[in-house]
Amino acid sequence: MIDNIANTLTDGPSLVFFAFALLAIGGAIFMISFDRVVHMAVAAAFTFLSLAGLYVLLQAEFLAFVQILIYTGAISILMIFGIMMTRHQDGDQGPRNRLQSVLAFVGAAGLFGILFWVIQRTDFNSQPFEPVEDNTKEIGKLLFTEQVIPFELVSLLLTAAFIGAIVLAKREGD
Known part of the structure; x- marks a missing residue:
């Protein structure tokens, strides 16, 4: 290792x-x-x-x-x-809880340790990678052939989020 x-x-x-x-x-x-x-x-x-x-x-x-x-x-x-x-109001920033900071550090260190251990133990497939000539062209082909449904669903989701943001902003203004 x-x-x-x-x-x-x-x-x-x-x-x-x-x-x-x-x-x-x-x-x-x-x-x-x-x-x-x-x-x-x-x-x-x-x-x-x-x-x-x-x-x-x-x-x-x-x-x-x-x-x-x-x-x-x-x-x-x-x-x-x-x-x-x-x-923005300056101040009113209460003191941080020391126990919460320690627990966050311990959790982050534990997660890092687990990820490090898993990555070291994993046997990655080392197949030769052959890059394509034009990345942009290949992304376009994938988006409009194999991935067209997820691409359209993301566009609908973004449109719904945009409309929702407008409605929420209009309510706050009233």
């Missing part, structure tokens, strides 16, 4: 993967740890950029571009505009 870890850590792409993975995990932890909403939005954008780097390592350039364009750009800017246009 230790030899497997040593071999993995000496490989260049694996080191870059671990760097992006740690940056993504760190950004996510900072996002849930910060008290100010603007700092949370910046940490979320940092996590989105790290995930785009992971997509580039997986040779999914289209997904990396979409990740940067939609999540890092549009969603982060939308969150910041939402923060700027609403009122």
